[in-house]
Amino acid sequence: MGLNAFHADAAACLVSDGKLIAAAEEERFRRIKHWAGFPSEAIKWCLQEAGASLGDISHLAVNQDSSANNWRRAEFLLRQRPSMAMVIDRLSTRKKRASAAQLLEEIYPGQHFKGQTHAVEHHLAHLSSAFHVSPFEQAVAISVDGFGDFASAAWGIGRGVEIDINDRIYFPHSLGIFYQAMTQFLGFAHYGDEYKVMGLAPYGQPRYVDRVRDMLVLKDKGRFALNLKYFRHHKEYVPYQWENGSPVFGDLFAEELEALLGPRRKPDDPLMQRHRDLARSTQALYEEAFFHLIAAAQNESGITDLVLAGGCANNSVANGKVRRQTPFKRVYVHAAPGDAGGAIGAAFAVWHEQGGARHFVMDHAYWGPAFGDATCAALLQSKQAELDAAGCTVARLVDEEALCRRTAEAVAVGKVVGWFQGRMEWGPRALGNRSIVCDPRRGDMKQILNAKIKRRESFRPFAPSVLAEYVGAWFEEDDAVPFMMQVFQIREEKRAQLPAVTHVDGSGRLQSVNRDTNPRYAKLIDAFHEITGVPIVLNTSFNENEPVVCRPEEALDCFLRTQMDVLVIGEHFVERTHAVSAALVT
Numbered sequence: 001m002g003l004n005a006f007h008a009d010a011a012a013c014l015v016s017d018g019k020l021i022a023a024a025e026e027e028r029f030r031r032i033k034h035w036a037g038f039p040s041e042a043i044k045w046c047l048q049e050a051g052a053s054l055g056d057i058s059h060l061a062v063n064q065d066s067s068a069n070n071w072r073r074a075e076f077l078l079r080q081r082p083s084m085a086m087v088i089d090r091l092s093t094r095k096k097r098a099s100a101a102q103l104l105e106e107i108y109p110g111q112h113f114k115g116q117t118h119a120v121e122h123h124l125a126h127l128s129s130a131f132h133v134s135p136f137e138q139a140v141a142i143s144v145d146g147f148g149d150f151a152s153a154a155w156g157i158g159r160g161v162e163i164d165i166n167d168r169i170y171f172p173h174s175l176g177i178f179y180q181a182m183t184q185f186l187g188f189a190h191y192g193d194e195y196k197v198m199g200l201a202p203y204g205q206p207r208y209v210d211r212v213r214d215m216l217v218l219k220d221k222g223r224f225a226l227n228l229k230y231f232r233h234h235k236e237y238v239p240y241q242w243e244n245g246s247p248v249f250g251d252l253f254a255e256e257l258e259a260l261l262g263p264r265r266k267p268d269d270p271l272m273q274r275h276r277d278l279a280r281s282t283q284a285l286y287e288e289a290f291f292h293l294i295a296a297a298q299n300e301s302g303i304t305d306l307v308l309a310g311g312c313a314n315n316s317v318a319n320g321k322v323r324r325q326t327p328f329k330r331v332y333v334h335a336a337p338g339d340a341g342g343a344i345g346a347a348f349a350v351w352h353e354q355g356g357a358r359h360f361v362m363d364h365a366y367w368g369p370a371f372g373d374a375t376c377a378a379l380l381q382s383k384q385a386e387l388d389a390a391g392c393t394v395a396r397l398v399d400e401e402a403l404c405r406r407t408a409e410a411v412a413v414g415k416v417v418g419w420f421q422g423r424m425e426w427g428p429r430a431l432g433n434r435s436i437v438c439d440p441r442r443g444d445m446k447q448i449l450n451a452k453i454k455r456r457e458s459f460r461p462f463a464p465s466v467l468a469e470y471v472g473a474w475f476e477e478d479d480a481v482p483f484m485m486q487v488f489q490i491r492e493e494k495r496a497q498l499p500a501v502t503h504v505d506g507s508g509r510l511q512s513v514n515r516d517t518n519p520r521y522a523k524l525i526d527a528f529h530e531i532t533g534v535p536i537v538l539n540t541s542f543n544e545n546e547p548v549v550c551r552p553e554e555a556l557d558c559f560l561r562t563q564m565d566v567l568v569i570g571e572h573f574v575e576r577t578h579a580v581s582a583a584l585v586t
Contacts, residue, residue: 001013001014001015001043001046001057001059001060001061001347002014002015002061002062002063002342002343002344002345002346002347002348002350003039003043003060003061003062003063003100003343003346004039004062004063004339004340004341004342004343004346005037005038005039005062005064005100006036006037006038006064007036007064007247007339008034008035008036008191008192008247008339009025009027009034009035009036009336009338009339009340010025010026010027010035010036010037010038010039010042010340011023011024011025011026011039011042011336011339011340011341011342011343012024012026012039012042012043012045012046012343013046013343013344013347013367014046014047014049014050014052014347015344015347015348015351016050017356018348018351018356018357018358018359018360019359019360020133020344020347020360020362020367021049021050021367022045022046022049022050022367022368023046023336023343023344023367023368023426024042024045024046024367024368024369024424024426025039025042025336025340025426025547026039026040026041026042026245027547028042028368028424028547028548028550029041029042029045029550030245030547031546031547031554032245032246032547033190033191033192033246033546033547034191034192034246034247035245035246036242036245036246036247037242037245038100038103039343040103040107043104043107044107045369049369053108053111054104054105054107054108054111054112054113055111055112055113055114057104057113057115058115058116059115059116059117059118059347059350059351059354060100060101060104060113060115060116060117060118061118061120061125061346061347061349061350062100062117062118062119062120062346063120063122063125063126063148063339063342063343063345063346064119064120064121064122064125064148064149065119065120065121065122065149066119066149067119068121068122068149068150068151100117101113101117118346118350118353120345120346120349120350121149122148122149122151122342123143123145123148123149123151123153123154123165123168123310124154124163124165124345124349125342125343125345125346125349126143126145126148126154126309126310126337126341126342126345127141127142127143127154127156127158127163127165127307127309127345128163128344128345128346128348128349128352129309129334129336129337129341129342129344129345129348130142130143130307130308130309130313130332130333130334130337130345131158131163131307132158132161132163132345132348132349132351132352132358132360133334133344133348133360133361133362134158134307134332134334134361134362135332135361135363136158136305136307136330136332137159137160138157138158138159138160138303138305139157139158139303139305139306139307139332140155140156140157140158140294140297140298140301140303140305140306140307140328141155141156141157141158141163141306141307141309142154142155142293142294142297142306142307142308142309142310143155143308143309143310143313144175144176144290144293144308144310144311144312144313145174145176145310145311145312145338145339146174146176146177146180146311147171147174147176147177148339148342150170150171151168151169151170151171152169152170152171152173152174152175152176152177153168153169153174153175153293153310154167154168154169155167155168155222155293155297157301157303158307160358161352161356161357161358162352166297166300167221167222167223169223169224171234172226172228172231172233172234173224173225173226174226175216175224175286175289175290175312176310176311176312177226177231177233177252178215178216178226178285178286178289179194179197179282179286179312179315180194180249180252181230181231181251181252181253181257182197182212182253182278182282183196183197184249184251184252184253184264185253185257185261185264185265185278186200186264186265186275186278186279186282187264187265187266187267187269187275188267189267191246191247191248191249194311194314194315195314196457196460197279197282197283198279198283198315198316198317199459199460199461199503200271200275200276200279200459201276201279201280201282201283201284201317202280202503202504202505202507203276203279203280203459203504204273204275204276204277204278204279204280204281205276205277205280206277206280206281206284207277207280207281208261208277208278208281209280209281209284209285211260211261211281212261212278212281212282212284212285213285213288214227214230214260215227215230215257215260215285216285216289218288218289218292221296221300222292222293222294222295222296222297223293224289224292224293229254229256230253230254230256230257230260231252231253231254232250232251232252232253232254233252238250238251238252261278262274271457271459283317283318286312286315286318287317287318287321290312290315290318291318291321291325291326294306294322294326294328295326298326298327298328304327304328304329304330305328305329305330305331305332306322306328306330306331306332307331307332307333307334308331308332308333308337309333309334309337309341309345310337310338311337311338311339313333313337313338313485314337314338314428314485316333316484316485316486316487316509317487317507319331319333319485319486319487320477320486320487320488320507320509323477323479324477330479331479331486333483333485333486334362334427334483334485335362335365335425335426335427335429335431335483335485336365336426336427336428337427337485338428340426340427340428341427344362348360363482363514363517364431364482364514364517364518365425365426365427365429365431365482365483366422366423366424366425366426366431366433366517366518367423367425367426368423368424368425368426368550369423369424369550369551370422370423370424371551371552371570372570373570373571373572375552376420376552376569376570376571376572377396377570377572379552379553379556379569380394380556380569380572380574383556386560387560387574390560390576391576391577391578392574392575392576392577393574393575393577394572394573394574395572395573395575396571396572396573397571397572397573398571400520400523401523401527403568403571403573404520404523404524404526404527405527406573407419407437407524407527407566407568407573408524408525408527408528408530408531409527409531410565410566410575411437411438411439411528411537412439412528412531412532413439414438414439414442414445415438415565415566416436416438416448416449416453416564416565416566417436417437417438417564417565417566417567417568418435418436418437418542418555418558418559418564418566418567418568418569419432419433419434419435419436419437419521419524419542419568420433420434420542420549420552420555420567420568420569420570421433421520421521421568421570422518422520424548424550425548427483429463429483429484429485429511429541430539430540430541430542430548431465431482431483431484431511431518431539432465432511432513432518432521432539433518433521434541434542434548434549434550434555435465435521435539435540435541435542436449436453436539436540436541436542436564437465437524437537437538437539438462438500438537438538438540439500439532439537439538440464440497440498440499440500440501440534440536440537440538441497441498441499441500441532441534442499442500443499443500445462445499445500445538446461446462446499446500449462449538449540452562452563453544453562453563453564454540454543454544454545455544455545455562456545461501461503461508461509462500462501462538462539462540463484463501463508463509463510463511463538463539463540464490464498464501464508464509464510464511464536464537464538464539465510465511465513465521465525465536465537465538465539466510466511466512466513466525466535466536467512467513467515467522467525467526467529467535467536468480468512468513468514468515470535470536471488471510471512473491474490474491474494474498474535474536475488475489475490475491475508475510476488476489476490476491477489479512480512480514481510481511481512482511482512482513482514482517483511484509484510484511486509486510487503487507487508487509487510488507488508488510489506489507489508490502490506490507490508492506497534498534498536500538501536501538511539513525524537525537542555542558543558544558544561544562546558552569552570555567555569556569556574559574563576564576
């Protein structure tokens, strides 16, 4: 069993005989975004899915090792003399993480954990999560995030089952802290809001890049360092707490940043062009440092395959430029490169440490709970009164071709479709099993979804799901991107056909859909292609300012609450009798 515990995006997974069999994030069960703490519900589900008990776990792997990099910690304490509140907070967190085995037994009273507990250094877990599940026998492996076990980055070479770490960047210097501090400065206050800065950046110009560059210094051999006068995290206690499981951070930047860049934006302030330009400048400097690091790693090794992990590997814009701007020819970023993915990395690191062979490749993300058609039918029957009140009809289409055809027809006429199928996705992206699916050809669809369904900022983009064999025909690059972790440029002549998924700079954060790994979703896109000539649908997560839906009850509630047009839940086609989307447009 692998765990990410006592940190944001708590998660659990099970690996049996070197193969992943179950993985889920705690937030999907608790219904609180980025839930932090001990992933008890995810643990329960993983064991239930495997038909296993606590006594069946032979190894418990946690993606944190309090003893790692201790000489660096000691050196920092002697040199920087941080506040005592900061030291006490760090020690308290380390003590909690050491109790994982005991907490397992508290979940299952009367059962005993008889296996071994393994503390896996944070960045080794990240690197393992990238390399040990990749299709590469040899690759440069890079992990970049905020911090974990007193380091913010690690890189080296993966060969066979071995990962040799060549270098690290240590606290207090961090590319993730730089991006998070700028995210806070721009008024996006919630944990995990960095993707909003990435989405806002194309609307701006890099007018402030020279000023922002004063925050981050590039050094030799791919290294970088923060200009610490603009930051607080290294000398003051920055509050980091869990409010009902939701992580909340204090400000990471110091007052000097406002002297450099002007006044911070408050969360309720309107977005001005200055903020868009700061977002673009932040992304530009992040990319400078990111490519500085990976180019040095490639130049030193000569290897042309790359795997990425750590929270910064969620920066799909930078990921998508790797093959164009470096000698790397293949890039693998798995479904959960952030801390949740460390659960898988810890498990596989221990598997290989114990002498296990390497024979697993993560080529899809469907490792979560599934619910049968009988369960969905029972739910719909129990909610018949609510469905009637909402003006909904329910049809069951046992024939998969007919189900996909009818759904594609609804999408093609502009309806908003909730699509709930199979096993829930692992990682932050909805990839065709817990998705909202729409017509990418409608210029008004982005407005409809942001304002009336997702209820979020108007600039936020939506993603194209494209049949794998058509990637090269519609995008400037042709590569497998099954986890929606890279942004490619849409071919210029195709952009007018895809206004709802083409970002302002002509790009799209694509998901390549493979018939072998998700046949039903591929059939839906096939049917849409037959109707419209476009082998692409708009795909966004099935939620409304909440974690992606997990259970049928949450899917139905979200459907009714947000006034979607159609819900396809298993074999059941639920449709409103009035055209909601048309009403929304007017």
